Amino acid sequence: MTTDVTTDETNGVAADGQPIVELRGAGKSYGNVRALHGVSLAVPPGKVTCVLGDNGAGKSTLIKIISGLHQHSEGEYLIDGKPVKLGSPREALDLGIATVYQDLATVPLMPVWRNFFLGSEVTRGPWPVRRLDIATMKKTANDELRNMGIVLDDLEQPIGTLSGGQRQSVAIARAVYFGARVLILDEPTAALGVKQSGVVLKYIAAARDRGLGVIFITHNPHHAYMVGDHFTVLRLGTLELSAGRSEVSLEELTNHMAGGAELAALKHELAQVQGVAVDELPEVGDLKQSAAS
Numbered sequence: 515m516t517t518d519v520t521t522d523e524t525n526g527v528a529a530d531g532q533p534i535v536e537l538r539g540a541g542k543s544y545g546n547v548r549a550l551h552g553v554s555l556a557v558p559p560g561k562v563t564c565v566l567g568d569n570g571a572g573k574s575t576l577i578k579i580i581s582g583l584h585q586h587s588e589g590e591y592l593i594d595g596k597p598v599k600l601g602s603p604r605e606a607l608d609l610g611i612a613t614v615y616q617d618l619a620t621v622p623l624m625p626v627w628r629n630f631f632l633g634s635e636v637t638r639g640p641w642p643v644r645r646l647d648i649a650t651m652k653k654t655a656n657d658e659l660r661n662m663g664i665v666l667d668d669l670e671q672p673i674g675t676l677s678g679g680q681r682q683s684v685a686i687a688r689a690v691y692f693g694a695r696v697l698i699l700d701e702p703t704a705a706l707g708v709k710q711s712g713v714v715l716k717y718i719a720a721a722r723d724r725g726l727g728v729i730f731i732t733h734n735p736h737h738a739y740m741v742g743d744h745f746t747v748l749r750l751g752t753l754e755l756s757a758g759r760s761e762v763s764l765e766e767l768t769n770h771m772a773g774g775a776e777l778a779a780l781k782h783e784l785a786q787v788q789g790v791a792v793d794e795l796p797e798v799g800d801l802k803q804s805a806a807s
C-alpha cells in the first residue's frame with residue numbers, strides 16, 4: 515500500500531499550507547439536542563484528516579455542516595480563510611468540497627463509465643441533435659481510473675457487479691476528476707472486509723497524493739491510523755482529541771475512542787471487521803498491549 519508516499523508542492527497545494535476548510539468552535543443544535551459543540555478542525559491540502567467517534571458522537575453532523583447540508587448554529591466555518599454559511603451541498607461542490615456517502619449514489623445496472631459521468635454527462639452536437647458523447651466519456655473514465663491506479667477489466671460492466679471497495683474507489687476517482695479539493699468520505703470502510711478496506715485506504719492515499727484534503731470518517735482507529743495525518747476524536751458532540759500523527763499512538767487513539775467497558779464493545783466490532791470469532795480474540799487487557807506493539 516502506498517500510504518507513506520510523501521506529497522509535494524504540486525497539484526495546487528498552497529505554498530503556505532492554508533487549510534481549505536476550517537471550523538472554529540463550531541456547533542449545531544437540532545431543537546433542544548446539542549449534537550455538536552465547540553469543535554475546531556482544519557483540513558489542509560495533501561493531508562488526510564480522520565474524524566473518529568462512537569455512534570452519536572457527532573461525526574455525521576460535522577460533515578453535514580462541511581458539505582453544506584446543514585448550517586452551523588455556533589462558531590465559524592471558513593473556506594480558503596473566509597467565513598461562509600453554505601446554503602446547499604451544490605454550493606459546497608462548486609467550491610470543490612465533494613462528499614462520497616456510504617450508500618453511493620450510483621445506478622447499479624448502468625455501466626461503470628456511465629456512472630462515472632452520472633449527472634455530468636458529456637454531450638456533443640448542437641441542439642436539437644445533441645447526443646451523449648459516449649466515446650469521450652468511456653475514454654476519460656478509463657484514463658482517470660488508470661491515473662488513480664484503479665484497474666478494472668471492463669468499464670461496460672454494470673457498476674453493481676463491482677465489489678464495495680471498487681465502487682468506493684470509482685467514486686473517489688470521480689470526485690478527483692470533477693475537481694474536488696476536499697473529499698469527504700463518510701465511513702467508507704464500515705461495511706467492508708479487511709481486503710476491501712485496504713483497497714479503499716489505498717485510494718484515500720492516492721487522493722491525498724494528488725493534493726486533495728481528505729476527511730476520512732470512521733470508527734475504526736486501525737483504518738484511521740493507516741492513512742491519517744491528523745486525528746479528531748469526537749465524544750458526545752465535543753472534541754475529545756485533536757492530534758497530529760506524531761503526537762498520538764494507535765493505542766492512545768484506540769483508548770480515546772473507547773475506554774474500559776467500551777473497549778469490549780470495540781473488540782466485538784473488530785471481530786466482525788476481521789472476520790474472527792469473538793471468543794478467539796485476546797482479552798481487553800491483551801488487546802491494549804498488542805495495539806501498542
Ligand SMILES: Nc1ncnc2c1ncn2[C@@H]1O[C@H](COP(=O)(O)OP(=O)(O)OP(=O)(O)O)[C@@H](O)[C@H]1O
Pocket residue numbers: 544547548549550567568569570571572573574575576751
Ligand atoms: N436531525 C436530527 N434531529 C435531532 N437530533 C439529531 C439529528 N441528527 C443527529 N441528531 C443527534 O445528534 C447527535 C449526533 O448525531 P450524529 O449523527 O452526528 O452522530 P454520528 O457520530 O454520526 O453517529 P453514527 O456513528 O451513529 O453515525 C446524536 O445524539 C443524534 O441523536
Ligand SMILES: [Mg+2]
Pocket residue numbers: 573574575
Ligand atoms: Mg453518522
